[in-house]
Amino acid sequence: MKTSDLFVKALENEGVEYIYGIPGEENLDFLDSLRGSSIKLILTRHEQAAGFMAATYGRLTGKPGVCLSTLGPGATNFVTSAAYAQLGAMPMVMLAGQKPIRKSKQGRFQIVDVVGLMKPITKYSEQIVDGNNVPSMTREAFRLAMEERPGAAYLELPEDIAEEDTDATVFDVVGHRRPSPDVKSVDAAVEMIQNAKMPLLLIGAGANRKMAGKALTRFVDKTGIYFFNTQLGKGVIDERHDKYIGTAALSADDYLHCAIERADLIINVGHDVIEKPPFFMEKGGKKVIHLNFFPGQMDDVYFPQLNVVGDISASIWDITDKLSMPEDRDYSYFQRVRDEVESHITKYFEDERFPMLPQRLVATLRDKLSDEDIVTLDNGVYKIWFARNYKCYQPNTLLLDNALATMGAGLPSAMAAKQIHPDRKVVSINGDGGFLMNSQEIETAVRMKLDLVVIILNDSAYGMIKWKQEGVGFENFGLDFKNPDFIQYAESFGAIGHRPTSSEDFNQILDTALNSPGVHLIDLPVDYSLNHSILNVLIKESACII
Known part of the structure; x- marks a missing residue:
């Protein structure tokens, strides 16, 4: 042939x-x-x-x-x-x-x-x-x-x-089972966890990748240890769990970092060096157990005292079986941090101002989508609000990119998600800058006959960089632009365009878009004016003395 x-x-x-x-x-x-x-x-x-x-x-x-x-x-x-x-x-x-x-x-x-x-x-x-x-x-x-x-x-x-001829034949596809962890490393992990006074569980990208949620949920339920996750670790354990503190959407100085500072042991499951570190190690400080398919990569801020190498689910399962937790543990500080995080992220969920706050958008979507529905994010400052405020109940239901963090991926990612899961609702969240980097794929989505909701957060600027520019004290310069008429643009491809004029109008439009066939594009004006006043002063408010 x-x-x-x-x-x-x-x-x-x-x-x-x-x-x-x-x-x-x-x-x-x-x-x-x-x-x-x-x-x-x-x-x-x-x-x-x-x-x-x-x-x-x-x-x-x-x-x-x-x-x-x-x-x-x-x-x-x-x-x-x-x-x-x-x-x-x-x-x-x-x-x-x-x-x-x-x-x-x-x-x-x-x-x-x-x-x-x-x-x-x-x-x-x-x-x-x-x-x-x-x-x-x-x-x-x-x-x-x-x-x-x-x-x-x-x-x-x-x-x-x-075009050449060949008489070769295809190879058999041969899989393999991932190895279980070494017994001695499991025993060492059990000893470290039992001796710790304030242990915390961190769930990273590697745990999400292999759907280790069942084993990790069992670990938390048995031990009572509180947990937080990275952006790529969201949803591995249902974030409605009463031991969930929050997501590390910022590298430092968020409320949950108060809990990280107080912890004497971090059980770091699925750590991946491509994500911004949610904590920094210091010599003589907290201990870290690195639990992954491969040993931890050492650098100036990450040098775990123990590697548990093997299949993540098997490692957690074995550790959980052997653990016998002391009854005198006092986790009340972690509970206070959890309460503080919950109070903070819900503060603007019912805010009626328009253009809409991203916090209100997060709350509206979470209210309307079921456990298994999928939100995909392009890259912009709104990603921080979704990572912190949008609770995931299942793995891979908030598809964000905290690795390359490229713009232009949000719409194609949503299209693939809808193709793979046609029975789920899929919503694509894009900044106006990132959307226009691959907006031509609206035609592809229409041709594929996908039922898809695409929301453009319209602020006529590269909002993430403007926030950073303001945060370091520079004058506003070089980041504003003009947009096309997104409604006409969508309709020219055969999609259905919507432009809400109030929060309540958006609520009704979203209902229509989620429950109607076709590709629906919503041009939503967004208000980022609170980014600096909220995100840049978090630790000043809490000072970790809650």
Whole structure:
């Protein structure tokens, strides 16, 4: 068979359902082979968006999402998506075409060393130079993309190799079970937890990735230990739990950092160095147990005293079985911190001002969405409000990016989430700046017949940077812009546009959008005027003496 036919069979063998992307002339053999395949091609309007969709597929399913581009400018458009998947630990495989490698008739036209370009931001980046190598290279790309820590892989298929004949056959897909932790490390963890007076549990990105919620909930219920999470650890334990203190949306100086300062032991589950550290270690200070699939990476602010290495769920389960907690523990301080956090984040939930406060938006969405519904975030200052204020009841129901933290990913991420979970409501939250970076995908969403709600938080500026600019005392400069008429823009793609004029109007429009078919775009004026007065003075109010 042709190499391109074999390549498609290898992808089918890996269980690939969708390929997102934009083919070029270098992909024509592959495209023809794909035509008779069980794999569905989702044609996007930009390669970057295709990469974001593939990465989100990987994030939600645990299987590599796949995206496709042509050579040169198509493949280089994958760079941000590759970094997004690699830093965010989302399994993804990128496929790209290339000019013939045996004989060139066009010199160096459009040829970039994309394989070399991708090597620093992927786990695997290779060009297929012989059709007989397709089975092994495909299997290796998918294996590495899925293996802890998950990430991105890149395969390049030149057009002359694609049309060659081969008699190779696909490899079996062989999985493996993750190892359980060493018994001695479990016993050491049990001893440290039992000897601690004020232990805290921290849930990070790695725990969310493997759905360790059942084991962690059992641990908290048995021990009574309070917990907090990073932004990428949200929802692993239901955040309605009475031991949940909050989410570390800021690096320091939030109310929950008072609890972190008081703790003498942090049980750090699923820690990932790509997230901003929610606490800083000092020599002679609090002790840290690092519990993950791999040992902790040492640096100036993170040097755990114990590594428990192995499957996260198995590690927590074994520790919980062996723990016998002292009855004289006094966690009343952590409870006071929890009460303070709860009072603070709910303060503006019923505020009627318009343009709308992001806190009110968070409350409105949480009230209208069920436990399993999904909110996806682009990147902007509103991400802090959602991380702090939006309680997650299940894993991966608030899809935010606290790794690469790129703008432009919110809409494509929502599209993939809705495709994977058509029975759930999906809402995409975007700043006006980030939305316009991939807004062309509204057409893709309409063509896919998705039922999707897209909310644009409109402040005619790059709001996150304006907040930072104000916070350090600089004058307002260089961050304001003008927007198109988003209603007409949405309708030109076949979507339905809405522009609320009050908080109550938004409430009614959101009801309509959530319960009607089609793509609904809501142009919502937003008021960020309280960002500085709230976020920049948190610790001054509490001073950790509550």
